[in-house]
Structures are given as C-alpha cells and as structure tokens.
Amino acid sequence: MRLFPWSEQLAIDVGTAHVHVAVKGEGVVVREPSTVAFSDGGHQPVAVGEEARQLWDWNVSEVKVVRPIRAGVVADFDGAVMMLRRFIRQALGHRPLFSPAVVVAHPATATGVELQALRHSLAAAGAGQMTMVQKPLAAGLGAGLPLHSEESYLVIDIGAGATDIGVFSNGLVTAGHTVRYGGDDLDEALVRAVRRRRGLRITRSAAEHIKQQTGSVDRSPNPAVVPVDDVITVEEKQHLDSYDIDIAWVPQVLTEAFQPLIEELDWIIANLPDSSRRQVERGGMVLTGGCALLRGLDELFRERLQLPVAVAPDPLSCTILGLEAILNDLGALSLNGRRFGTNNL
Ligand SMILES: Nc1ncnc2c1ncn2[C@@H]1O[C@H](COP(=O)(O)OP(=O)(O)OP(=O)(O)O)[C@@H](O)[C@H]1O
Ligand SMILES: [Mg+2]
Structure with missing residues (x-):
C-alpha cells in the first residue's frame, strides 16, 4: 500500500x-x-546545522545562533x-x-x-x-518493541528539551505525557554546580561536553578531572591556579538533577489504570533519546521506580x-x- x-x-x-x-x-x-546562525541584524541564515553549532561553540560575536525548537x-x-x-x-x-x-x-x-x-x-x-x-x-517502534504482543511497556524518550512518555502496547500508545525536562536541564545543573564549587562560569556547551564525555549517574569510578581546555574560555583560564576541573562529583549532581523527572514518572505510573499499571510492571520501561546514553541511568530508574528497565539500542535514532x-x-x-x-x- x-x-x-x-x-x-x-x-x-x-x-x-x-x-x-x-x-x-x-x-x-x-x-x-x-x-541556525544569522549574521548580526540579518534575516538570512549564514549557517545551518553542524556549521551553525560550531559557530555557537566559538561564540562568534557578529553571529547570532538560535535553536528554533524548544522542548520539541x-x-x-x-x-x-x-x-x-x-x-x-x-x-x-x-x-x-x-x-x-x-x-x-x-x-x-x-x-x-x-x-x-x-x-x-x-x-x-x-x-x-x-x-x-x-x-x-515512534520511539517505541524504533526501539524494536513488538507490534503484535499483549505485553505493555512504558516508553520514556529523554531528549534535550523534553521527556515524552507513553504506554506502548500492540502498536498503540496510550497515557501519553510530555514533561518539559531533558538533557538541557542536566547541563544547567552542571553549570550551576561548577560555579558553586569552583567559582567558574562555564558555558552550557562545556557542561554538555562534561556530561557526554565523563558523566554518569552510577557510582563506578569516573575520571576525576577534565582538562579546562575542553570546557572554559581563555579569559577564565587566567583566574585559575589549576588547569583541571575536578569532576568526581558529577554523578551526584546528575543523580539529583534527575529527581524531578523520577518524581513525575512515579506519579504517572501510580495514576495508570490498574490493568495498565500491572502490565507495565511486568513489561517494564524502555529508555530512548540521547540522555538514555548516560551510564547508570537504567540502574537509577530501576532502583527508584522498582520496574524492569532496558536501554534501547541506538537511543538517539x-x-x-x-x-x-x-x-x-x-x-x-x-x-x-x-x-x-x-x-x-
Ligand atoms: N553519550 C551521551 N551521554 C549523555 N547524554 C548524551 C549523550 N549523547 C547525547 N546526549 C544528550 O542527549 C540530548 C539530545 O538527545 P536527542 O537528540 O534525543 O534530543 P532531541 O530529540 O533533539 O530533543 P527533544 O526530543 O527533547 O526535542 C542532549 O541533551 C545531549 O547532551
Ligand atoms: Mg527527541
């Protein structure tokens, strides 16, 4: 057809x-x-996609870079x-x-x-x-959930701006929710934590870099430091006595940053109709979206929500x-x- x-x-x-x-x-x-990147005062884009993102990272003053989508x-x-x-x-x-x-x-x-x-x-x-x-x-199908099965699964797609949640059963989704909380909020939590602990203002891209390279929410050993070259600007470096940022505390900050989402999920699961909740308790939850790549997130959700948890293969796709x-x-x-x-x- x-x-x-x-x-x-x-x-x-x-x-x-x-x-x-x-x-x-x-x-x-x-x-x-x-x-998308615009020249200062201009209305035509000077760059789009990866090229525009690099301009954002370089913080070029004559160029205004925007992310036109927020929370999906x-x-x-x-x-x-x-x-x-x-x-x-x-x-x-x-x-x-x-x-x-x-x-x-x-x-x-x-x-x-x-x-x-x-x-x-x-x-x-x-x-x-x-x-x-x-x-x-879409995320449930892309994660490979079965189209024809009596089982129900909670699909949790944690992107940069939002988390989309739904009960996937037999190729249909019910009880859909969108929580405006995602990877951007984790980056902001890291920006605040670095400011509090080291008195440094790092950019959100730098925080995202720390999150992606070394971040996790598990307790296994992490690299203890990240080179400042990776995360801060030249001016900021002048005020530093050491050239590394201690990041052993990152798992704790990220774990705390997930608390609002965990509470929301707990509430959503508790308010499912009885039959649906029982099915989800058997089938468990499937994590998709870029934040599903955070090491230890499945463990954290399993422990806090008391449900089976699987991370989809290739969560970003x-x-x-x-x-x-x-x-x-x-x-x-x-x-x-x-x-x-x-x-x-
Ligand atoms: N390896 C990784 N470890 C931790 N976080 C990661 C990793 N790779 C990507 N991310 C995070 O995943 C998020 C992007 O995920 P994704 O591409 O699924 O979002 P999106 O679909 O654009 O956003 P949304 O669905 O919220 O509109 C970003 O916050 C990014 O930092
Ligand atoms: Mg998405």
Missing part, C-alpha cells in the same frame, strides 16, 4: 537538539544539530522554517522539491497551537501532506527509525486500527 503515490516520502524528527530526516527506501540521510515545539518560527527547508532539500539531493509527503513526530501532549506551529513551519519549508505521530509511539518504519510499513500499523495520514488539525 502506498500512502502518498505522487511525491517523495520523508520522515522527520524535529528535536530540540537534533533533526533527523529519512527518505523512504534510503534510510536516515540527515542527522544535524537543530541550530517550535519556539522561533522563521528559524525553524529556514532550518527545515535546508534539511528537506539536503535529504532530497538533486530531486525536485515537489511538496514531499512527510511523517513527523510530535510531543505526546502538544497543544493544538503547538501542533499548528509545527505543521505550518513544515509547510512553509516545502512539505506537502503531513502525518503526525506521537513521539512515544529511535524516533526517526520508528517514523521510517511507519513510512515503510503503514499497512501493518493500520491493522491495529490506527489511522495515519491525518490532515485534521
């Missing part, structure tokens, strides 16, 4: 930190940071349109831009206005017919892989009574 017989078919995951685009039959062809929703409409237009063109290569049909993931509890903004920005970027899919469904599965095998999913191809926003 072909859903969109007249044009190219794309799947797009528009995230706070990353945009992924897959082309039907070709797989994932674009993986780029969600960033459009925060800067013009920036989002320019970024999406570039990535759609990149995905299509030399093929003409003829209103490609798009399957796109949206936060589990996006409001009507947020969905409209996502839709309008994609349309302005050149997309044609649109199919909106809840993120936990789960959502786009699930969207691609929907592009490729719509028939199998429609069998479950779900209607894709909705244009009803």
Whole structure:
C-alpha cells in the first residue's frame, strides 16, 4: 500500500537538539544539530546545522545562533522554517522539491497551537501532506518493541528539551505525557554546580561536553578531572591556579538533577489504570533519546521506580527509525486500527 503515490516520502524528527530526516527506501540521510546562525541584524541564515553549532561553540560575536525548537515545539518560527527547508532539500539531493509527503513526530501532549506551529513551519519549508505521530509511539517502534504482543511497556524518550512518555502496547500508545525536562536541564545543573564549587562560569556547551564525555549517574569510578581546555574560555583560564576541573562529583549532581523527572514518572505510573499499571510492571520501561546514553541511568530508574528497565539500542535514532518504519510499513500499523495520514488539525 502506498500512502502518498505522487511525491517523495520523508520522515522527520524535529528535536530540540537534533533533526533527523529519512527518505523512504534510503534510510536516515540527515542527522544535524537543530541550530541556525544569522549574521548580526540579518534575516538570512549564514549557517545551518553542524556549521551553525560550531559557530555557537566559538561564540562568534557578529553571529547570532538560535535553536528554533524548544522542548520539541517550535519556539522561533522563521528559524525553524529556514532550518527545515535546508534539511528537506539536503535529504532530497538533486530531486525536485515537489511538496514531499512527510511523517513527523510530535510531543505526546502538544497543544493544538503547538501542533499548528509545527505543521505550518513544515509547510512553509516545502512539505506537502503531513502525518503526525506521537513521539512515544515512534520511539517505541524504533526501539524494536513488538507490534503484535499483549505485553505493555512504558516508553520514556529523554531528549534535550523534553521527556515524552507513553504506554506502548500492540502498536498503540496510550497515557501519553510530555514533561518539559531533558538533557538541557542536566547541563544547567552542571553549570550551576561548577560555579558553586569552583567559582567558574562555564558555558552550557562545556557542561554538555562534561556530561557526554565523563558523566554518569552510577557510582563506578569516573575520571576525576577534565582538562579546562575542553570546557572554559581563555579569559577564565587566567583566574585559575589549576588547569583541571575536578569532576568526581558529577554523578551526584546528575543523580539529583534527575529527581524531578523520577518524581513525575512515579506519579504517572501510580495514576495508570490498574490493568495498565500491572502490565507495565511486568513489561517494564524502555529508555530512548540521547540522555538514555548516560551510564547508570537504567540502574537509577530501576532502583527508584522498582520496574524492569532496558536501554534501547541506538537511543538517539529511535524516533526517526520508528517514523521510517511507519513510512515503510503503514499497512501493518493500520491493522491495529490506527489511522495515519491525518490532515485534521
Ligand atoms: N553519550 C551521551 N551521554 C549523555 N547524554 C548524551 C549523550 N549523547 C547525547 N546526549 C544528550 O542527549 C540530548 C539530545 O538527545 P536527542 O537528540 O534525543 O534530543 P532531541 O530529540 O533533539 O530533543 P527533544 O526530543 O527533547 O526535542 C542532549 O541533551 C545531549 O547532551
Ligand atoms: Mg527527541
């Protein structure tokens, strides 16, 4: 069965930190940071994606770098349109831009206005017919959860700006929640901790670097120091007596930073209908999204929430892989009574 017989078919995951685009039959062809750079006062982008992210890291004064998506929703409409237009063109290569049909993931509890903004920005970027899919469904499919099974699993997609949660059962998602808490909040917790402990102002990119290179929430030995070259600016270095930042405390700070999310998850699980909660207690939870890569996170969730926990293979790609599965095998999913191809926003 072909859903969109007249044009190219794309799947797009528009995230706070990353945009992924897959082309039907070709797989994932674009993986780029969600960033756009404008020259000071200019309205045309000077760089998009990885190039723009590097300008952000270098803190070039004549360039304004924006992340147009926040917590999975459009925060800067013009920036989002320019970024999406570039990535759609990149995905299509030399093929003409003829209103490609798009399957796109949206936060589990996006409001009507947020969905409209996502839709309008994609349309302005050149997309044609649109199919909106809840993120936990896409992430669950991309994590390889079975389409036909009586078991239920809690899918927890922890991205940069938000955590999307849903009960995945038989190719359907129920009890969807979006908690506006993700990797960006962990970075901010690290920025605050370095300021408190060393009196240093590090950038959020530096904090993200510490988190990704050495961060964990487990108690196993970590490298005890990170070279300052990696995380702070030249001016700040002048005030330093030592050229390393002690980071043995990072697991503790990250563990504490996860507390609001753990409390929210606890509340969501406690409020599931009895039958659904019992099924989730058997099936457990599957972690997807970039933050699932943090060492020891599965252990922390298992201990605090008393449920089986698995980390999906390739957590950064789960959502786009699930969207691609929907592009490729719509028939199998429609069998479950779900209607894709909705244009009803
Ligand atoms: N190895 C790693 N260890 C820890 N965190 C990581 C690692 N790799 C990526 N991350 C974090 O994962 C987050 C990005 O994840 P992801 O790409 O899934 O987010 P997103 O889909 O863009 O955001 P959202 O879904 O919230 O809109 C960032 O906060 C990043 O720092
Ligand atoms: Mg995401």
